[in-house]
Amino acid sequence: xxxxxxxxxxxxxxxxxxxxxxxxxxxxxxxxxxxxxxxxxxxxxxxxxxxxxxxxxxxxxxxxxxxxxxxxxxxxxxxxxxxxxxxxxxxxxxxxxxxxxxxxxxxxxxxxxxxxxxxxxxxxxxxxxxxxxxxxxxxxxxxxxxxxxxxxxxxxxxxxxxxx
Amino acid sequence: xxxxxxxxxxxxxxxxxxxxxxxxxxxxxxxxxxxxxxxxxxxxxxxxxxxxxxxxxxxxxxxxxxxxxxxxxxxxxxxxxxxxxxxxxxxxxxxxxxxxxxxxxxxxxxxxxxxxxxxxxxxxxxxxxxxxxxxxxxxxxxxxxxxxxxxxxxxxxxxxxxxx
Numbered sequence: 001x002x003x004x005x006x007x008x009x010x011x012x013x014x015x016x017x018x019x020x021x022x023x024x025x026x027x028x029x030x031x032x033x034x035x036x037x038x039x040x041x042x043x044x045x046x047x048x049x050x051x052x053x054x055x056x057x058x059x060x061x062x063x064x065x066x067x068x069x070x071x072x073x074x075x076x077x078x079x080x081x082x083x084x085x086x087x088x089x090x091x092x093x094x095x096x097x098x099x100x101x102x103x104x105x106x107x108x109x110x111x112x113x114x115x116x117x118x119x120x121x122x123x124x125x126x127x128x129x130x131x132x133x134x135x136x137x138x139x140x141x142x143x144x145x146x147x148x149x150x151x152x153x154x155x156x157x158x159x160x161x162x163x164x
Numbered sequence: 165x166x167x168x169x170x171x172x173x174x175x176x177x178x179x180x181x182x183x184x185x186x187x188x189x190x191x192x193x194x195x196x197x198x199x200x201x202x203x204x205x206x207x208x209x210x211x212x213x214x215x216x217x218x219x220x221x222x223x224x225x226x227x228x229x230x231x232x233x234x235x236x237x238x239x240x241x242x243x244x245x246x247x248x249x250x251x252x253x254x255x256x257x258x259x260x261x262x263x264x265x266x267x268x269x270x271x272x273x274x275x276x277x278x279x280x281x282x283x284x285x286x287x288x289x290x291x292x293x294x295x296x297x298x299x300x301x302x303x304x305x306x307x308x309x310x311x312x313x314x315x316x317x318x319x320x321x322x323x324x325x326x327x328x
Contacts, residue, residue, distance in 0.1 A: 042239075045239075045243065046239040046240065046242050046243045046246075047242050047243070048243075048246055048247070049250060051257075061256075062256060062257055063257075069242070070258065070260075071239045071242050074235055074238070075209075075210040075211070075235045075239065076210065078210050078211050078233070078235050079209065079210045079211070082210075082211055082212055082213055086213060087212075087213075091213070092225075092226060093225075093226055093227075095266065096234075096263070096264045096265040098262055098264070099260070099262055100260045100261045100262070100264065100316075101260040102258070102259065102260055152264075
């Protein structure tokens with residue numbers, strides 16, 4: 001059983017195979033609200049810099065007030081990506097990502113929305129049952145300001161292996 | 165008070181200003197062991213794909229067994245970067261990162277070590293008190309196999325603002 005062939009009734013059915021990912025198309029992947037306690041918990045575990053942990057230190061930093069770790073922002077984007085797209089996609093994972101840009105600080109209380117735009121797709125030469133899709137991730141806060149941009153390739157099972 | 169000028173006795177003294185970051189030099193930033201409970205907790209919150217949450221699904225995935233989210237791997241690298249370097253550096257944050265590559269799966273029980281290599285440095289034209297340094301992050305497991313690579317620019321206060 002591969003991920004794309006799973007029969008677990010707890011998993012939603014596959015909606016997106018590689019052929020369904022069309023360059024130029026866009027998906028809106030939902031929103032999440034940033035909780036202060038989660039900002040602090042993430043920072044304590046993974047990014048204990050003063051401006052992510054302490055109001056006073058943050059007030060005197062480039063962020064101006066307590067701000068989420070950039071890695072927390074990426075992780076929240078991933079949460080939206082999984083719940084809004086990958087759970088219904090024949091995804092086989094990703095080799096990596098490029099061009100992560102933390103464009104603006106993310107603060108407790110912010111509501112973040114994620115948009116995925118497919119930039120290009122191509123078959124995987126070494127595996128006729130797999131295709132690749134490169135997508136742009138763009139996350140915005142409740143003011144419509146972009147806070148995060150990144151892009152990368154994902155691997156997806158093909159609906160029709162080997163077809164042109 | 166900026167981060168680099170902090171007087172908090174709980175913070176260690178600044179050891180690394182921009183001038184101390186020399187292209188070609190390398191820092192070993194310590195190690196961390198991957199705990200199964202933390203892999204599951206991270207996946208539940210941020211990356212609930214079956215191969216990060218369920219042994220049976222993982223056994224049939226490209227990972228072969230339960231594997232950490234790539235974002236969890238990045239977050240663990242950041243933990244080592246902060247505790248092993250940034251806590252003693254006059255760091256002003258980072259605009260982003262490039263070329264994240266998840267080279268091998270990370271499994272519960274693995275012990276990961278992080279190495280930072282400085283690739284290039286330059287003054288920041290718009291701010292004579294700040295310099296930029298680009299570094300390569302390389303993380304390895306206990307077998308000496310590289311699991312993560314990424315690189316990016318960081319901003320650091322200068323020991324001697326405006327000097328050539």
